[in-house]
Amino acid sequence: MSIFHNRREFLALTGAAAGALALTGCGTGSGSGAPVADGRGKPRRGGRFRALFTGGGEQETIDPHAEALAIDMARTKALFDRLxxxxxxxxxxxxxxxxxxxxxxxxxxxxxxxxxxxxxxxxxxxxxxxxxxxxxxxxxxxxxxxxxxxxxxxxxxxxxxxxxxxxxxxxxxxxxxxxxLGTLGTAVVSSRYTDPAKPVGTGAFTLKSFRAGRAFVAERFDDHWDGGAYVDELRILSADADARGNALRAGEAEYGYEMTPTFARTVQADKSVRILAAKGSTAHAIVMKCDQEPFDNPDVTRAFKLLADREKLVQVVLAGQGVVGNDMFGKGYQYYPEDVPQRTRDVAEARSLLKRAGALNKTLSIYTSAVATGFVEAATLFAEQAADAGLRVKVTTGASETYFKDQLAKGVMGSHRSGAMTIPNYINDRLLTKSAFNASGWRREDFDATFAKAQSTTDAGERGKLYGRLQRTVRDEGGLLIWGHPDWLNGVSSRVRGMEAAPPNTLDSGRFDKVWLA
Structure with a gap:
């Protein structure tokens, strides 16, 4: 839920004196009046930039080593730099x-x-x-x-x-x-940094004020090593998805984080808002627990992968805002084996594999939750697709608050998603025998050994081959049915320049030091 109780409170936090001001000049000037492009389209300094993110209430932080939420990451990115x-x-x-x-x-x-x-x-x-x-x-x-x-x-x-x-x-x-060193929680701080409320960083902005769950205000640091920011002031605020969309359309914000496919469709004809769509930047999957029947049999996991109508899942669940998956994480990322043929639907082959495994007459359950957009819809649609082979799949919905923890212990199938990260980090976190978030129960000593070898191989070409082998093994034998890669959708005012689509958790995602206002 948005922390803004009404429109007046939102405008107060963004610094506008009145609603009419917000709709005309709010956030556009460095004192009074809106900055005007110099005619050549070159960046210019000045103005106030307001960015809206999903809030985390009192759990929000500006400690760069304790960041856990996207809004935390945006704030610490403004104040600090990584190696x-x-x-x-x-x-x-x-x-x-x-x-x-x-x-x-x-x-x-x-x-x-x-x-x-x-x-x-x-x-x-x-x-x-x-x-x-x-x-x-x-x-x-x-x-x-x-x-x-x-x-x-x-x-x-x-x-x-x-x-x-x-x-x-x-x-x-x-x-x-x-x-x-490019991952979450690794920003460099000064050896004089002792109080998280008084950040000492090298970032493009310096802190002016911060209230967890409310607002963050920072000013340009003119001595930044990379040239400093263009805008005078940066405000990062908490707001729910509807509030982010309304604020963008009303001219009360310049950036809205993680907008829905519905919003992206709605504003296609709206000249005041532009959608930045980083194609296929995340992953949605159904996990099958390889340490439990019937998915301890690779024939069964392969059959389920053949039952998925991936194109339909992308069209229905993602509203077409994504690309089909091939049961491997990291499409388009370093070490992703692009030469692997795309898996397509084959109900007859799936039924043959299930019959051979003695799994046709079993009733299985997918454990899902409304914790993430599309989880319940994808589970329900896949259950319908599995019925084409004579399978009975029941959709069980759990509590959103504890879903990702509960999923590790409940059910033999579940809904899964992952944000952007390196392929080695994904394997390390989710596919090794001792991985803390191994939702698919994938545990193989030979796989662990190959990963360790890849981690210690200094030749980039050889290392790439090893990671490719690991990815192919999971695709052919593992419990990940990665059916789609949603686009990463963020919204900006049409007046924003210097910001392009970027996958989450990358350098140019939620980065405000190079933006300027036309």
Whole structure:
């Protein structure tokens, strides 16, 4: 639910004095009057930019190592920078680190730092980076999201190797280590950073005010290493989906995060709003638990994958705003094997496999929830598609509040989705024997061993082949029926420039330092 109780409260938080002002000049000027494009379409400074996200109430934070919500990530991205970030294909790209290299076995990485200033005027040093790692890995800090991912760092053996070089030692080979530094909860903080309410970062904006569950206001940091922001002021606010859409159309906001397919269709003819659609950027799936009957038989999981009418699922559940899946995560990302033929529906072959496995007369249940848009609809439609082979599939709906935890213990099938992340991170989080979120119950020692080999292979070509082999194995034998990849839909005012479609969790997603107002 939106935290805004009425229109007046929303306008007060966005800084408008009255509704009429919001509809004409609110958020467009740097003091008074709207900025005008210079005629050549070049970026210009000035103005106030208002971005709306799903809120998290009192759980919201501006601690960059405890960020858990999209609204947290947007705020910390404004205030801080990472050593490395991820591009649209989930490949690592330089940020505070200008370059990096490893030793022969990828157990030691050297990062050369940029000349960057913190908001307190002090320069970025290797000691700040080491302090950051220490803070993330503090065992008392249980909310630090990247703690598990970065536990591979051997902090005692890591060191400063000069004025602008930091040497990071690892406990085991890590060919993908730079990409880990581009993930959630890894921003670099100053060694003088002690109070999350008083952030000391190198980001393009400095904090002016923050109220969890309410609003965040930041100002341009003119000494930012990447040139600084164009807008004078950034406001990031909490609002539900309907409020985000209404505010965009009324000119009361410049950016709306994660808009629905329905909204995207509605505003097609609206010249005041533009939809940024990052094609196929996330994943929707039905998981089958490979450690339970009947899905401990690969013939059964393969049969279910053949029963899915993927095109219809995309058209109906995603309203056509997506692309069909091929039972592998990360379509379009680094290490995705594009040469694998697209799986298509084959009811006759599915029925033959099910008959051979003795599974035709079983009644199975899909455990789902309204926690995510499309979960219940996809489960219901797939149950109808499975009936074409004579299967009886029952849809069971659970509580939204605890669904993702409950799903690990309940039922033999379930609804699943994943946001954008690197393919190695997805495998690590969801497909290894000891993965905490292994919803498909996929546990194979040979698979784990191949993944470990890929992680330690420094030759990029060989590493890519190993990840391709892992992806093909899951597609052919695993319990992931990845039927579709929804488009990532965000809305912007037609006056916004400098912002393009980008997958979530990447450098250009929810990034406001390069936007300007025409």
């Amino acid at each position: 490395v970030d991820l591009d649209a294909t989930m490949a690592p790209v330089p940020r505070l680190a200008r370059k990096w290299e490893s030793n022969a076995d990828a157990t030691v990485w050297r990062f050369t730092l940029r000349d960057a200033l913190f908001h307190d005027g002090k320069p970025l040093t290797p000691e700040d980076v080491l302090f950051t790692f220490g803070r993330i890995l503090d065992p008392k800090a249980t909310t630090h999201f990247a703690q598990s991912l970065l536990s591979v760092i051997d902090l005692k053996k890591s060191r400063s190797a000069g004025k602008n070089v930091v040497e990071v030692a690892l406990k085991r080979p890590g060919a993908e280590f730079p990409a880990l």
